[in-house]
Amino acid sequence: MSASAxxxxxxxxxxxHAAPRRAATPYLRLDIATAVASFRRLAAALPGTDIxxxxxxxxxxxxxxxxxxxxxxxxxxxxxEVDATLSVGASAxxxxxxxPITRRxxxxxxxxxxxxxxxxxxxxxxxxVASAAPGAAVLCRLVxxxxxxxxxxxxxxxxxxxxxxxxxxYAARVGLDAAGVSFHVGxxxxxxxxxxxxxxxxxxxxxxxxxxxxxxRLLDLGGGFPAxxxxxxxxxxxxxxxxxxxxxxxxxxRRPMTMVEPGRSIAAEAGVLSTEVLAxxxxxxxxxxxxxxxxxxxxxxxxxxxxxxxxxxxxxxGPTGPCVxxxxxxxxxxxxxxxxxxxxxxxxxxxxxxxxxxxxxYTSCYSSVGFNGFPxxxxxxxx
Amino acid sequence: MSASAxxxxxxxxxxxHAAPRRAATPYLRLDIATAVASFRRLAAALPGTDIxxxxxxxxxxxxxxxxxxxxxxxxxxxxxEVDATLSVGASAxxxxxxxPITRRxxxxxxxxxxxxxxxxxxxxxxxxVASAAPGAAVLCRLVxxxxxxxxxxxxxxxxxxxxxxxxxxYAARVGLDAAGVSFHVGxxxxxxxxxxxxxxxxxxxxxxxxxxxxxxRLLDLGGGFPAxxxxxxxxxxxxxxxxxxxxxxxxxxRRPMTMVEPGRSIAAEAGVLSTEVLAxxxxxxxxxxxxxxxxxxxxxxxxxxxxxxxxxxxxxxGPTGPCVxxxxxxxxxxxxxxxxxxxxxxxxxxxxxxxxxxxxxYTSCYSSVGFNGFPxxxxxxxx
Numbered sequence: 175m176s177a178s179a180x181x182x183x184x185x186x187x188x189x190x191h192a193a194p195r196r197a198a199t200p201y202l203r204l205d206i207a208t209a210v211a212s213f214r215r216l217a218a219a220l221p222g223t224d225i226x227x228x229x230x231x232x233x234x235x236x237x238x239x240x241x242x243x244x245x246x247x248x249x250x251x252x253x254x255e256v257d258a259t260l261s262v263g264a265s266a267x268x269x270x271x272x273x274p275i276t277r278r279x280x281x282x283x284x285x286x287x288x289x290x291x292x293x294x295x296x297x298x299x300x301x302x303v304a305s306a307a308p309g310a311a312v313l314c315r316l317v318x319x320x321x322x323x324x325x326x327x328x329x330x331x332x333x334x335x336x337x338x339x340x341x342x343x344y345a346a347r348v349g350l351d352a353a354g355v356s357f358h359v360g361x362x363x364x365x366x367x368x369x370x371x372x373x374x375x376x377x378x379x380x381x382x383x384x385x386x387x388x389x390x391r392l393l394d395l396g397g398g399f400p401a402x403x404x405x406x407x408x409x410x411x412x413x414x415x416x417x418x419x420x421x422x423x424x425x426x427x428r429r430p431m432t433m434v435e436p437g438r439s440i441a442a443e444a445g446v447l448s449t450e451v452l453a454x455x456x457x458x459x460x461x462x463x464x465x466x467x468x469x470x471x472x473x474x475x476x477x478x479x480x481x482x483x484x485x486x487x488x489x490x491x492g493p494t495g496p497c498v499x500x501x502x503x504x505x506x507x508x509x510x511x512x513x514x515x516x517x518x519x520x521x522x523x524x525x526x527x528x529x530x531x532x533x534x535x536y537t538s539c540y541s542s543v544g545f546n547g548f549p550x551x552x553x554x555x556x557x
Numbered sequence: 558m559s560a561s562a563x564x565x566x567x568x569x570x571x572x573x574h575a576a577p578r579r580a581a582t583p584y585l586r587l588d589i590a591t592a593v594a595s596f597r598r599l600a601a602a603l604p605g606t607d608i609x610x611x612x613x614x615x616x617x618x619x620x621x622x623x624x625x626x627x628x629x630x631x632x633x634x635x636x637x638e639v640d641a642t643l644s645v646g647a648s649a650x651x652x653x654x655x656x657p658i659t660r661r662x663x664x665x666x667x668x669x670x671x672x673x674x675x676x677x678x679x680x681x682x683x684x685x686v687a688s689a690a691p692g693a694a695v696l697c698r699l700v701x702x703x704x705x706x707x708x709x710x711x712x713x714x715x716x717x718x719x720x721x722x723x724x725x726x727y728a729a730r731v732g733l734d735a736a737g738v739s740f741h742v743g744x745x746x747x748x749x750x751x752x753x754x755x756x757x758x759x760x761x762x763x764x765x766x767x768x769x770x771x772x773x774r775l776l777d778l779g780g781g782f783p784a785x786x787x788x789x790x791x792x793x794x795x796x797x798x799x800x801x802x803x804x805x806x807x808x809x810x811r812r813p814m815t816m817v818e819p820g821r822s823i824a825a826e827a828g829v830l831s832t833e834v835l836a837x838x839x840x841x842x843x844x845x846x847x848x849x850x851x852x853x854x855x856x857x858x859x860x861x862x863x864x865x866x867x868x869x870x871x872x873x874x875g876p877t878g879p880c881v882x883x884x885x886x887x888x889x890x891x892x893x894x895x896x897x898x899x900x901x902x903x904x905x906x907x908x909x910x911x912x913x914x915x916x917x918x919y920t921s922c923y924s925s926v927g928f929n930g931f932p933x934x935x936x937x938x939x940x
Contacts, residue, residue, distance in 0.1 A: 251887045254930030273887035275847045296838040330889045455679040464658045504634045504656035506713045547637030
């Protein structure tokens with residue numbers, strides 16, 4: 175769980191007589207109203223589809239509470255995440271456990287907490303759910319290619335549509351509610367067309383099961399909707415229309431209930447990470463900008479330069495030049511952007527604060543416990 | 558800092574009347590005596606060379622206390638790491654701050670804590686040290702290729718020998734003690750020959766400064782000595798002899814004082830990580846073994862399959878087959894070994910405990926604060 179603190183008065187508060195003291199960097203400023211607006215926009219773009227916010231993206235309690243109040247349901251991965259949602263007033267019936275591989279005792283705990291829907295992707299895990307949470311509903315996860323996404327999924331999860339038919343048949347046989355199918359197209363997915371193949375595969379599973387007289391009813395369209403990190407990111411409405419068309423095309427009038435599990439597209443744009451320039455060093459013709467935040471204080475998704483956060487500085491407007499951006503630890507792996515340089519003001523200097531936007535998701539929760547003695551990334555909540 | 562707990566009586570304690578309850582996995586069992594033995598062996602292999610244990614590798618207080626008692630000095634990267642060493646009785650004069658890029662206020666803090674030796678690699682940081690810690694000693698870090706190491710260093714740190722001459726000249730001019738040169742050949746370095754080029758470059762810096770009448774006196778040979786993770790890892794004595802020869806060859810009778818900054822070679826083999834098999838799933842002909850520990854609970858160094866930990870199971874001895882090993886989170890990046898499969902017993906099943914050795918370094922300190930709601934990797938200390 176992320177460390178939480180009310181936003182310091184010196185960040186947004188009224189000026190005092192003394193010179194305003196700057197909040198200590200690094201910190202994540204999480205604007206809850208922005209997250210709620212993103213939730214509402216995605217919900218409007220996907221009418222009739224249940225939104226289950228993926229708690230893993232950012233489990234900040236104030237965020238969960240606001241999303242619950244706005245009507246969001248939740249996607250959870252562990253008993254601790256179930257607790258986090260129940261403690262802000264969510265109902266266990268509004269949760270889906272979407273981790274297809276789970277410790278048996280955790281399934282038992284979640285069943286006792288009231289969770290009634292679990293994602294599986296194998297006969298083995300289906301048997302486990304049947305014994306740990308008898309009678310629960312299951313969704314079988316299909317494998318996808320992950321192509322087109324910035325943080326692609328491996329083949330860690332998911333099975334073929336034939337295997338899904340087998341899994342759901344087996345689920346019914348062992349007393350589970352074989353509710354339907356799930357898939358995930360990869361995080362920060364830039365191509366709405368990425369939903370085409372898995373929706374077609376899902377329809378095939380529904381058809382095959384329907385031919386046996388079974389009635390799966392729910393299609394979990396996963397997450398992957400992008401945060402608006404650059405001009406190439408399409409709007410949620412574009413994704414909504416594409417998915418709507420694909421559902422019409424592949425299911426027609428036999429369209430199932432639908433749900434999604436967005437994390438990044440709700441939380442990312444609500445976050446701005448403030449970080450200080452520790453040093454600007456020129457070496458071998460390259461300008462290196464060292465920040466007080468890095469791979470081990472939340473920015474793991476910069477590994478491989480997968481996710482590129484928009485950067486703002488107080489010196490924007492002046493002439494710029496390319497630079498390498500590195501984190502504060504003495505670990506040489508702690509380099510954020512090197513292969514593709516970042517254009518930053520030439521005037522940028524030690525002590526300047528720069529702001530990384532789109533950092534509300536998959537940052538504070540990824541932060542290390544304290545590598546190099548640097549504390550985890552704290553969150554300042556703005557209601 | 559890693560979570561600490563005394564080792565549970567049920568792990569090594571006497572049998573009780575009730576069936577012995579297994580300690581909850583995952584956990585890191587850290588055997589302090591093993592770490593001290595590794596320290597003594599490395600110290601014996603490098604006679605006359607000061608050993609500064611790199612606190613970042615594992616800052617467990619019991620480990621720091623035992624190493625201090627055994628005569629180790631320390632390599633630190635932040636005020637928190639300085640505190641950790643002082644609080645086990647180390648003297649500030651036995652510390653080297655080896656992070657070449659540091660927040661100015663942290664340098665001021667460390668100077669106030671009594672730290673008197675700092676590594677730099679640029680004029681900019683040298684000026685910062687001169688203002689934050691007037692009169693302190695500095696070592697200038699040379700760049701190395703990192704070739705031959707499992708966890709290579711990027712060009713994040715280090716300068717050329719010509720630049721080092723300039724930095725050390727400047728250091729003297731601004732009132733610092735231009736003590737010498739530092740370098741780092743990359744972590745888990747398999748080739749003792751990797752020390753050849755940087756020792757030659759260091760000698761060149763000493764010669765150039767000597768020709769100006771300056772008298773640098775200290776050579777920091779860095780870390781990189783490997784933990785014995787597989788049969789290809791050479792012994793510390795082999796590294797000691799190679800370094801001894803290289804020092805003779807390049808410095809002859811003008812040999813400087815020497816120091817090293819080992820982390821992994823002292824802490825890694827002291828650690829055994831116990832983890833439970835959550836599931837064994839066959840998909841597309843591959844066997845996937847899912848563990849309750851992964852990339853986000855300490856095993857970041859498996860990214861790119863860089864570090865391969867030896868694995869033991871209670872089923873060893875029976876027939877084996879290849880498998881993919883994955884962590885417990887619903888993040889698809891949480892896969893430990895996939896490209897190069899691991900041979901494990903075919904009988905391996907849910908609930909089995911497997912042990913990853915060589916995990917005493919760069920695991921608990923890399924663990925996330927709680928991604929997916931899973932707590933950080935705890936340490937069970939064995940005195």
